[in-house]
Amino acid sequence: MxxxxxxxxxxxxxxxxxxxxxxxxxxxxxxxxxxxxxxxxxxxxxxxxxxxxxxxxxxxxxxxxxATEVTDPPGTTSDASGPGDAQGDGTRGALAVRERGR
Amino acid sequence: MDFGTTGLVVLGLFLATLMGVAELARRAKRDASPADHFLAGRSLGPFVLFLTLYATAYSGNSLLGYPGSAYRQGFAFVMSTGFMMSIIVVFHALVPRLRPLAMQHGFVTPGDYLRVRFEGPFSRALRLAIAVLMTLALANFLLAQLKAMGQVVEIVTAGRVSYAAGVIGLAFLILVYETRGGMRAVAWTDAAQGIAMLLGLSALLGWLLLEAGGLESITRSVAARRPTAVAVPSMRVCLNWFSTIVLMGLASVLYPQAIQRVFAAESGRALSRSFAAMTFMPLVTTLVVTLIGVAAIARFEIDEAVAADGVVPMLLADWGARGGPGTAAALVVFVGALSAIMSTADSCLLSLGSLLSRDLLGRTSSDAGATALGKRLAAVLLVAVIPVALARELTLWRLIELKMELLIQCVPAFLIALHWRRLAAGPVLAGLVAGTFFSVGLTLAGWPRLGGVHVGVVGCIVNVVVAVAFSAGPSIGGRGASTAGGWRGGPPADRV
The missing domain is CATH 1.10.287 (Helix Hairpins)
Incomplete structure (x- = not known):
């Protein structure tokens, strides 16, 4: 719209x-x-x-x-193997970093 | 070939097709990670997303429980069209704020959001409490699907497959199907199932209207048979009507599988388009099943409350027994109904697996072991629920209400916490405990409603008052919003 x-x-x-x-x-x-x-x-x-x-x-x-705008933050994509997703697990950002840190 | 035998053959073909789809979905998997298994790699586009939301929302409850309830309550159950629509209205309070966070932090389960949102000494206890409530609600939902499957199979195969065999056999097949295909299998089959359900229900209503000579004729027949079914509802029923809209609207958006579909969408735009289409579906689904249930008043005399849940299969058997096109059309409805029930059960199992492994046991790693653990735990829970499904005392509608009265207690942790940064873990936990004990205590004491209002709704008010009052006061139980990963400031205020 x-x-x-x-x-x-x-x-x-x-x-x-x-x-x-x-x-x-x-x-x-x-x-x-x-x-x-x-x-x-x-x-x-x-x-x-x-x-x-x-x-x-x-x-x-x-x-x-x-009329509702549901925005995805820049850098996040619909592809599960996007940036910051080295394990191909579809998790990104802080959570992915935390998971990899374990 | 009689209807029961034809039904048995069609059932076999349908189940074989499901297994084929599950195999295709298994081959399409990118990896064995939780995000790929439980969220289909966050790749659902608007069309598949819409159909999977539709087929998941309209389940055994809608297809058997709602007509059964309409049969018992009469036209007052038109409230169901309103409350199913209210779910899509309440999503406005959840989606525009939750979706950006989900993409930023890579959420897989509702507990992942709580982990980011709440900090402090009570945050872990809060996550566990919410995981327990959601697990109980989902197990209840699964139970309702198992009961519905048993009823459909027993009646449509004319007793050749018993209720118990239907429950156990189909539960096993679902387990195999879900374990192999994950969210992709669920979403792909949902697309076809949604269309079959829509066509089937429309055909059934068309047949009923044609047979009775139109809507007015049905209304007059119902009025003659049971005048209370067409009478203006009492103030108590009106209060219950409004309470049900509030209960279903607030609680249904907190279904873990609904929240996970918000995470699984390929984009925010796909979500808003899917919801814009979803808002019309109660008019072509819930309204149709309500009219089917009401029309059945003029056709059948069912005394027992639980037996009324079988009105749709009884109508199908009646229609199919006439032979010719009636048999074929009844079988389309049968396949649509059964696939809708199985797809919902399947979604419940999928969500339960992720909820048990990540939120309850804290297994948040992204390896294949976490996915396998989720599958095993879901299987154990399914086996535990089957004996309960074999007991048939509770109506499907009562099961729905019980589940919603638990889920609605999660409102502060999601719907308020997304909008108010001061809300802290300790007060939310205190509110959740107070609201849950209030609702469960009164239900167990034989007071499921207060003046027509569900005790779950009253419990939610108690819950919100406690959570907000203690969060607004001096700080207890840790900080409210975490500042991790860009939460500070949250999304732009104009989105909500």
Whole structure:
């Protein structure tokens, strides 16, 4: 997802805030437990509302993940036999040094 | 050929294929190091990573336990779609901070992170306590998979293979398969298994909808058969709904095998793309299995709670017994379900091996001996769990809850420690002990929930209060964040 770092961070926070609200709204606190059955989209209405909330959560969370930058530190590669990995064990940096020191 | 015989033939072919994949994965190994065996040499790209995350997250619990729970609870179990999604939401608090550290320090297990993060006299005790909790939770998870395997095989082979034979035979095969192929075998088979599971479940739901004449017709039939299954839930159930979302969301991200997939990704970008896709999967998996469980209310009368875990195999047997395309489609679901269960069991074993050798026994070297020790310890644990799996008193859902109530006690050590440098080993250990004793004590005393809220969630609140209060006060139990290897300052604050 393109955009400046600050804009992405803001977008991500807005999405996560909206997700929290949707979770609260998905639970049928607002209905009387003795209420008669009302169908909507072929489901009890409170189930349909919960599902719509979860569809909203999925879309917002998808956007939030695309706006999330998960960076790998420079010098680390996806290749298991990268720099600092003389034993080919896929461990790097401090842990690898410590292991080799044993 | 009847359904049971066909099922037996398909089962044989499926197991032979798994062994073939394990052999290919063994040949693809670069070396015998723990990182290569347990993390596939940190080489998982977005597509395979997504499918392995998917197939591991949706296991025997999802395919048998969730429909069983939906059968017992009715439409209120739609909460499962929400709580499975909450896991991918909570990963936001873990991945952007943990991944850079994992790459910098070469983590293989969750304990490797704790070793770097915490210092002081209580750090080793904390690592051991967390390793014990994670081992118990994983052993429980493995137990649930073994039970699920036994149930599927018994019903789909129409009793030709007994529950006990299914548990023991498949456990042995998993052991062989996992030991030879490691994480590569798990990830490669997961990719195919995930697709088979998705297709199979969609076909099963389609058949149920077609037979019943649509969703509204199913809802009305369920309402007529059991009105409580469609009724608006009570406040107690609503509290339990919210508590389950919190419990599953917080605890599931701390599965060792989930954390290890964060370490195994080829890049951070692969991870964020995989999670963006994963967030939609509850809508096409958990929701589908929930509707299958609810639809079964109108078809079967099952009195015993444990027997309700067998609704999917019963539906499959019912569908398959009609012959023709129904048999073929039921077998696709059967293979998808069984492979999903086996792949999760396999992931548990793999994680257990690394957890036992590195985190519990402190064997952190990178030689082949450490890998072999992990494999041997996992085998011993598997053999120990089998007799428990043969006892069938607990429902799969209760097993899930028990496991999560243990895992959630690890929240401060990971989710808070990654964001707050002052959190120290001593207070985290004190909180973990307090939270665990609180949860286990009340569960053993017959109080699994307080007003609908899981005791594990209440225990976690106690745990967090203790850990934060003592860390915020005068220093006890050593320093908080280690400054080793560039932890000082941590990753940029704008990432979380």
């Amino acid at each position: 393109r955009g400046s770092g600050t804009a992405r961070v803001r977008l991500r926070r807005v999405c996560l805030g909206a997700i929290a609200l949707l979770y609260v709204a998905s639970v049928p606190w607002y209905r009387d437990p003795g209420a008669p059955l009302r169908l909507w989209l072929g489901l009890p209405d409170w189930v349909a509302i919960a599902l719509l909330c979860y569809v909203g959560v999925a879309v917002l969370n998808g956007v939030a993940w695309l």
